[in-house]
Amino acid sequence: MLAATAAYLSDTLFFACLCGVLGLAVGSFLNVVIHRLPRMMERDWRAQCAELAGHSIETLPAYNLAVPPSACPACGHRLTALENIPLLSYLALRGRCSACHTRIGLRYPLVELLTGLLLGYTGWHFGFSPAGCAAMVLVAALLALSFIDFDTQYLPDSITLPLLWAGLLVNVPGTFVDLRSAVIGAAAGYLILWSVYWVFKLATGKEGMGFGDFKLLAAIGAWLGWKMLPFVILGSSLVGAVVGIALIVLAKRGREVPIPFGPYLAAAGAAALFVGDRVVNYYLNVLG
Numbered sequence: 001m002l003a004a005t006a007a008y009l010s011d012t013l014f015f016a017c018l019c020g021v022l023g024l025a026v027g028s029f030l031n032v033v034i035h036r037l038p039r040m041m042e043r044d045w046r047a048q049c050a051e052l053a054g055h056s057i058e059t060l061p062a063y064n065l066a067v068p069p070s071a072c073p074a075c076g077h078r079l080t081a082l083e084n085i086p087l088l089s090y091l092a093l094r095g096r097c098s099a100c101h102t103r104i105g106l107r108y109p110l111v112e113l114l115t116g117l118l119l120g121y122t123g124w125h126f127g128f129s130p131a132g133c134a135a136m137v138l139v140a141a142l143l144a145l146s147f148i149d150f151d152t153q154y155l156p157d158s159i160t161l162p163l164l165w166a167g168l169l170v171n172v173p174g175t176f177v178d179l180r181s182a183v184i185g186a187a188a189g190y191l192i193l194w195s196v197y198w199v200f201k202l203a204t205g206k207e208g209m210g211f212g213d214f215k216l217l218a219a220i221g222a223w224l225g226w227k228m229l230p231f232v233i234l235g236s237s238l239v240g241a242v243v244g245i246a247l248i249v250l251a252k253r254g255r256e257v258p259i260p261f262g263p264y265l266a267a268a269g270a271a272a273l274f275v276g277d278r279v280v281n282y283y284l285n286v287l288g
Helices: 002-010 012-052 088-092 107-126 130-152 157-170 179-204 211-224 226-249 262-287
Strands: none
Touching: 012 107, 012 130, 012 157, 088 107, 107 130, 107 262, 130 157, 130 211, 130 262, 157 179, 157 211, 179 211, 179 226, 211 226, 211 262, 226 262
16 A cells, blocks of 8 residues: 555656645645734734833734634634635635625635645656655745735744754755755855845945845755855846836836835745756856
């Protein structure tokens, strides 16, 4: 039985399809993380501020990633098991709450679909291997961080720091890079953006990015090694510049309105995971 299961999983296409289906369920959970984690953090901050100010801390109902159960934000209708099936329930309900018929945000099925596609591609790219399983964790975390930063312009330590340590642990046996390269990548990733931050602040008196960006690049460096950092920095900067200019010109967004950098770092990190080795080796051969 175990041999047959291993044979099925070793088939790349089967494993990719399995990862894609799993990705839909992971995407459903990521929707919860994206929505609730910033609110959980805000509640913690308010409680800490009240404690420091000597005020009484208000007792609030439990609120975390598991409690309360998922419900319609408009009418409070608690979703049934059938209404929680990733992607299919949205299609069956035609994008509306079954109780009050309020339209459900399109982002929820899009996050599920995007997660399914990315994890399916990850399974196809790496196959059934420790690298494939680890890469799916990295991709899922990058997706959650991208949407949270897009919404709140904040990259939670509760994701970035465990992601950094996980990258170092994953590379102890050299899953993606050797441990030395991973440690240097983590340190260099943080210090590069930290230096850019202070140079910009000393030159302009303004903060160009947040500390969460430093930690995210450090985490990417821990997973993929220091050689990938130029690829990630250049790629994220180019995409960020193009999007920023487009928002200013087309959407007439003011230059003073901050643009989150985390999604571009995450996208460049995912690109480095899949094609970074080929790009870096190509340029090293050209330069050599």
